Amino acid sequence: MKIGTKTILLGNHLWWLHSFFVYVAWVRLYKRLPNFYETICIIIHDWGYWGKPNLDGAEGEDHPRWAAEWIHILTGNHYYWELCMFHSRFQAKRYHNSLPSKLCLADKFGVAMMPVWLWVFLGSLSGEIAEYMADTKYEINNCIAYKPYKSPAEFFRAYKVKCAEWAKTGDLTIGSTQYE
Secondary structure, eight states, X not given: OOHHHHHHHHSTTOHHHHHHHHHHHHHHHHSSOOOHHHHHHHHHTTGGGTTOSOSSSHHHHTTHHHHXXXXXXXXXXXXXXXXXXXXXXXXXIIIIXXXXXXXXXXXXXXXXXXXXXHHHHHHHHXXXXXXXXXXXXXXXXXXXXXXXOSSHHXXXXXXXXXXXXXXXXXXXXXXXXXXX
């Protein structure tokens, strides 16, 4: 089974659990419940990882496209297409040269809310932790103060701090010259 499929079925993007954290993050950030189609976007935004051989390589980076195209077919509404497609800061910069969608901030805040032990457990089940810790496109991996990480828990604690900072300020470009 490819890592993209594993992350959705039993890893850090476990479809129902990750969606739960993102949903709660949305409510906390925007002080309202997402509407029906925003909720669908929250649930499916990472399903494009299915069948991908990597999470952050060329194939994995394009994971938002599946959900964006699917929701656009369902609704015909460009807002929902952008919500899914640009939940990735990388995709927003690469294809749109604009700010990420509202879903991006909720996605990051949802990650910041996840307990360290749970993230490490899920990432261990799927095998995706090594890819995250090795990928230099993550700003956290380029901070001398944080490297080298002694453990996945140490890495995720540092990443949670960065995600919480993004959520607190609403500025997804803080400390970033690259996009993920």
